[in-house]
Amino acid sequence: MPSQGRAVRTRAALVAAAEREFAARGYAGATAKSIAQEAGAATGSFYQYFTSKDDVLRELAAARQEALIERALGLVEVAVPVDAATLARDVRARLRAVIDAVVAYHAGDRGLHAVITERRHADAALDAVIAAGEQRLLERIAAVLTRWGHTGDTAATAFVLLATLEGTVHAHVLGRPLFDDQRLTDALVEAMLRIALPSKETSWPSSS
Numbered sequence: 370m371p372s373q374g375r376a377v378r379t380r381a382a383l384v385a386a387a388e389r390e391f392a393a394r395g396y397a398g399a400t401a402k403s404i405a406q407e408a409g410a411a412t413g414s415f416y417q418y419f420t421s422k423d424d425v426l427r428e429l430a431a432a433r434q435e436a437l438i439e440r441a442l443g444l445v446e447v448a449v450p451v452d453a454a455t456l457a458r459d460v461r462a463r464l465r466a467v468i469d470a471v472v473a474y475h476a477g478d479r480g481l482h483a484v485i486t487e488r489r490h491a492d493a494a495l496d497a498v499i500a501a502g503e504q505r506l507l508e509r510i511a512a513v514l515t516r517w518g519h520t521g522d523t524a525a526t527a528f529v530l531l532a533t534l535e536g537t538v539h540a541h542v543l544g545r546p547l548f549d550d551q552r553l554t555d556a557l558v559e560a561m562l563r564i565a566l567p568s569k570e571t572s573w574p575s576s577s
Contacts, residue, residue, distance in 0.1 A: 380418045382408040387425040392480035396426075396488055423488070427495050430485045434502045437474050441467045442506070445513050460517060460565060464558050471534060472550060475542040483543060507531060514565060530564055533557075 386408035390399035401422055405415040419425045444466045450456045475482055489496050510527035519526060534557070541553050548556075 379410055379414060383415055383418060384425060388429055388481060391484045392478050396484045423492055426488060427498050430495060431498050434499060438506050441470055442509055449516055461558055461562055464561050465554060468554050468557055471538050472542060475538055479543060517565060530561055533561060
C-alpha cells in the first residue's frame with residue numbers, strides 16, 4: 370500500500386476508475402489499460418499497485434461488502450424491547466430498513482454487482498474474500514437472533530435469513546422484477562419476520 374500523498378491519490382484514482390470501468394464495460398471489457406486511461410494514469414502505474422484487474426476487483430468487492438454489512442447490522446445490533454408485541458413491531462421496522470438498504474445497494478450499481486457475482490464463480494480468491502465476509506455476517510446475525518429471543522438453531526436460521534434476503538433481492542433487482550419495490554419489500558419483511566422471531570410467536574400485530 371502506498372504511503373506518499375501522490376501515490377495514495379494515484380492508487381485511489383485507479384480503484385475509482387476500475388469501479389466505473391467494470392460497471393460500464395463488464396468484466397471482459399474492462400482492462401488494465403482502460404482502467405489506467407480512465408484514471409488519467411499510465412498502464413504501468415496500474416501494475417505498480419495491482420497484479421491484475423482481478424486484484425482490484427477483489428478489493429472493490431471486499432470494500433462494498435464491508436460497507437453494506439456495517440450499514441445493515443447497524444440497524445439491528447441494538448437493544449430490543451422485551452414485550453413480544455413491541456418486539457415484533459420493532460423487528461419489522463428494522464427488517465424493512467435493512468431490506469431498503471440492500472435493495473438500494475444492489476440497484477445503485479447493477480453493472481458492478483453483476484460483474485462481482487459473475488466472477489465469484491470463476492475466481493477462487495474472490496470467492497474466498499466474499500465467503501469470509503459472509504461468515505462474519507452470519508455470526509453477527511446469529512447473535513442478533515439470540516438477542517431477539519430466537520430459541521432454535523440461530524446459526525442455521527441466520528443462513529436462511531441471509532439466503533432469503535440475498536436471493537430475493539438479486540432476483541428482483543438484477544433480474545426481471547415481477548412487482549414494484551414496495552410490494553416486494555412488504556412480502557419480504559413478513560417472510561423474514563416469521564423466520565427470525567421465536568416459533569412461539571404465532572401471531573404478530575399487523576404492520577398497519
